[in-house]
Amino acid sequence: MKATITARRVLTQLRHDPRTVVMLLLVPTLLMTLLRFVFNDEHAFSRTAPALLGVFPFVIMFLVASVTTLRERTTATLERLMTMPMGKLDLILGYAIAFGAIAVAQVGVATTVSVLWLGLDVVGSVWTLLLIAVLDAVLGMALGLFVSAFATSEFQAIQFMPLFVLPQFLLCGLLQPRERMGWLLNWLSDVMPLSYAVDALTRVTRSADVDSALVLDLVVVAGCVVAALALGAGTLRRRTA
Amino acid sequence: MTNSAVTGTGLRVVRGGRDVLRGVGFAIPRGSVTGLLGPSGCGKTTLMRAVVGVQTIADGTVEVLGRPAGHPDLRSRVGYATQNPAVYADLTVGECLRYFAAVLGAPARDVDRVLAEVDLAGQAKQLVGSLSGGQRGRASLAVALLGSPELLVLDEPTVGLDPVLREDLWALFHRLAATGVALVVSSHVMDEAARCDRLLFMRDGLVLADDTPDGLRAKTGQDDLEQAFLRLARAA
Numbered sequence: 001m002k003a004t005i006t007a008r009r010v011l012t013q014l015r016h017d018p019r020t021v022v023m024l025l026l027v028p029t030l031l032m033t034l035l036r037f038v039f040n041d042e043h044a045f046s047r048t049a050p051a052l053l054g055v056f057p058f059v060i061m062f063l064v065a066s067v068t069t070l071r072e073r074t075t076a077t078l079e080r081l082m083t084m085p086m087g088k089l090d091l092i093l094g095y096a097i098a099f100g101a102i103a104v105a106q107v108g109v110a111t112t113v114s115v116l117w118l119g120l121d122v123v124g125s126v127w128t129l130l131l132i133a134v135l136d137a138v139l140g141m142a143l144g145l146f147v148s149a150f151a152t153s154e155f156q157a158i159q160f161m162p163l164f165v166l167p168q169f170l171l172c173g174l175l176q177p178r179e180r181m182g183w184l185l186n187w188l189s190d191v192m193p194l195s196y197a198v199d200a201l202t203r204v205t206r207s208a209d210v211d212s213a214l215v216l217d218l219v220v221v222a223g224c225v226v227a228a229l230a231l232g233a234g235t236l237r238r239r240t241a
Numbered sequence: 242m243t244n245s246a247v248t249g250t251g252l253r254v255v256r257g258g259r260d261v262l263r264g265v266g267f268a269i270p271r272g273s274v275t276g277l278l279g280p281s282g283c284g285k286t287t288l289m290r291a292v293v294g295v296q297t298i299a300d301g302t303v304e305v306l307g308r309p310a311g312h313p314d315l316r317s318r319v320g321y322a323t324q325n326p327a328v329y330a331d332l333t334v335g336e337c338l339r340y341f342a343a344v345l346g347a348p349a350r351d352v353d354r355v356l357a358e359v360d361l362a363g364q365a366k367q368l369v370g371s372l373s374g375g376q377r378g379r380a381s382l383a384v385a386l387l388g389s390p391e392l393l394v395l396d397e398p399t400v401g402l403d404p405v406l407r408e409d410l411w412a413l414f415h416r417l418a419a420t421g422v423a424l425v426v427s428s429h430v431m432d433e434a435a436r437c438d439r440l441l442f443m444r445d446g447l448v449l450a451d452d453t454p455d456g457l458r459a460k461t462g463q464d465d466l467e468q469a470f471l472r473l474a475r476a477a
Contacts, residue, residue, distance in 0.1 A: 002344060009340040013331045016368060076327035080384070083293050084344050085316040238311065239297045241256055 002086055006094025010068070011101070024064065024102055028056040028110040032118060042119040049120050050129065050201040051174045057107050057137035058194060059165050065099050065144030066157045069232075073148065082238045092233040095145060096138070103137030124204035128214075132204060135221050136197045140165070142228035143193075149235030168194035173202075193224035246271045246392050246423030247292055247310075251301035254287050261287045263446040264301065269423055269439075271391075274414050276437030277427040278470070283443045285427040286324060289394050292425065293321045306391055317345055320390035324397050326381035330370035334361055334380050337369055338387065347388035355383040358413055360406060375401045382410075393417065393424045399433065411436050431467040442470055449473045 014021055035052060039045045072078050081091060111130050114120040122129055147164055151157040171181070171189035178189045189195045200217035247269035254262040262284050269275045269292075277285050290296035291303050294311020303310035306318055328337050338352045356362045359379040364372060369380055382398050399407045411433075414424050418438065426437070434440055435454055442450040442457075450457055450473050454466060461469040 005340065005343045009329070009332070009336075012336055013329060016331045016333075076323040076325045076381075077329060079295055079323060080321065080327035080341075081344065083295060083316060083319065083321050084341070085313075085346065086344050239295055241297045 002090035003093035003097060006086075006091055007097035007101075010095055010098035014098075014102075020064075024060065024106055025109055027060060028053075028106055029113045031056050032110050032114050036114075036118040042121070045119065046121040046205065048174070049114060049118070050122070050205040051172070051198040053107070053110060053114060053120075053129070054133050054136035054197050054201045055169060055172075055174070055194070057103060057110070057133060058140035058197070059161065059169075060106070061099060061103055061137045061140035062144040062165055063158070063161055065095065065141040066148040066151065066160060067154055069095060069145050070148040070151055070154060070157045074152070078236070079240075082236070088236040088238075089230075089233040091236065092145060092229055096142065096229055099141040100134075100138050103141065104134050107133040107137055120205075122205050124206075124208050124210075128210065129201065129204045132197065132200045132218065132221075135218065135225065136194070136201075139193055139197060139221055139225050139228070142225045142232065145232040146228045146235070149232065165194075168192045171195065172198040174198060193221055196220040196224075244270050247303065247305050247425070249288075249291070249301065249303045252288070252291060252298060252303060253300035254284075254291060254296060255299045256287065261446055262291070265443075265446070265448045267441055267448050267451050269392075269425055271423045272418055272421045273438035274418050274424045274426060274436070275439040275441060276434050277425055277441045277443065278431065278434050279429065279443035281429050284446045285429075285443055286396055288443070289321075289396050289425065289427060292392075293319055293394050317388055318391045320385035320387070320393045322382045322385040322393075322395045322398055324400075326377040328369050328377060328380045328384065331368065333366050333368055334372070334383075335365040337380065338383060341384045342387050345388045351387050355386040358386055359383045360409065375403070375406075378402075379406075391422060393422060395424065395426045397427055397429070399426075399428065431470060434466040434470075440466075442473060444474050444477065447477065449477055 032049065035049060036045050107130060111133060115122060115126060143164060147160045148157055151160060171185060171192055172195045178186055178195065181189065196217045200214055203214045245268045249265060249267045252262050252265045253260065279285055287296060291298055292305060292310055305315055308315055335352065339349065342349060342351050356365055359382055361376060361379055361383060364376060369377060372380065382395065385393060385395060399410055414426060418424055437454065439453055440457060441448055457466065457469045458464055461472040463469040463472055
């Protein structure tokens with residue numbers, strides 16, 4: 001299948017760049033450790049940590065995915081692939097599979113370290129927590145892939161991070177409960193996918209039951225991933241001016 | 242089935258509000274090497290992009306191997322090498338070619354064949370990013386040779402190559418033509434014109450001549466093809 005061929009190619013490219021691989025795998029863990037000592041208190045850490053376990057990989061995958069796909073778009077390789085028997089969705093899915101695999105490893109390391117050594121207290125299932133965090137990372141990747149279509153240079157792609165990601169971070173309920181925001185900001189936070197991701201992470205850490213609210217959160221995040229990937233494929237053009 | 246691999250009629254392309262191709266007609270026969278010659282900026286690349294079907298066209302038609310250019314059926318039958326090498330700098334030459342071979346559904350042993358054809362067999366394990374400019378261009382050319390394309394569209398494939406290698410590549414082009422492949426090779430260097438079976442002379446978005454080298458010499462009364470081009474450009 002063309003998507004898995006492409007995924008293998010993207011991972012091979014990364015393998016030739018060991019410094020990037022090490023950073024991808026360790027930076028979220030490093031940030032979680034830093035957070036733990038900023039609070040210097042396990043309870044305070046346990047309150048904020050789950051959300052950030054989703055947010056850090058979300059931000060990193062957004063950046064990495066948007067720059068990598070922009071590179072493909074702005075070099076002649078995309079034009080070459082578009083003259084070959086390669087479906088647009090296959091290409092985007094190839095990227096999604098490769099970065100999805102990296103996201104699993106990244107979140108896996110960060111969660112393990114947080115639970116075993118940093119004292120993160122999870123009432124619900126650690127596996128559910130892991131699943132949601134991976135979904136967040138994949139969401140960041142899918143949004144990164146999508147917005148790279150609107151960047152014509154790497155400078156622009158990098159700046160899309162504060163533009164698309166930081167507002168979601170400010171409005172996701174981490175700094176201020178969403179219901180205490182004004183109606184406009186509340187509405188904005190309702191249409192931002194990260195709000196649902198953070199909400200799901202908070203639920204899992206506080207309660208052991210998988211209720212309908214949690215399932216709804218997960219469905220919203222997964223739906224946004226699928227939509228962003230489909231939109232990303234839609235932005236690829238076989239013919240250009 | 243006609244003898245032409247490609248037929249362009251009334252082809253007009255507008256880029257950035259400017260007519261880059263101003264209604265050109267041309268034919269590219271099977272089993273021969275057609276040279277696309279003209280100064281930088283005359284529309285050679287745009288014409289090649291129209292043939293492989295990645296160029297938005299304003300008017301006219303391009304038919305390739307009996308189908309409209311860019312038809313999905315053509316994607317494994319047309320090989321294309323862009324002017325800027327279209328290869329991944331952070332893969333080895335071998336990895337890069339194996340990826341494109343897999344995309345094309347070409348057999349894995351094709352990779353060794355094309356590497357030998359462009360004289361890069363010794364660099365298979367080297368990162369594309371560490372190759373010289375000429376080697377990178379040849380790696381990109383090797384991708385176009387994968388599978389068994391019936392039409393090869395090569396944009397300035399011999400730029401920056403040493404003369405011996407250039408000689409080898411032209412020999413390869415003629416060997417492929419002898420098996421029935423249609424090749425379009427662009428160049429802005431007139432001394433390559435004499436190596437082609439047919440010539441398309443382009444200037445300022447128009448095709449000035451579509452003939453054999455001997456035909457052009459006879460028509461213009463000039464032995465030297467550069468002089469022949471000048472004569473045609475002044476008459477236009």
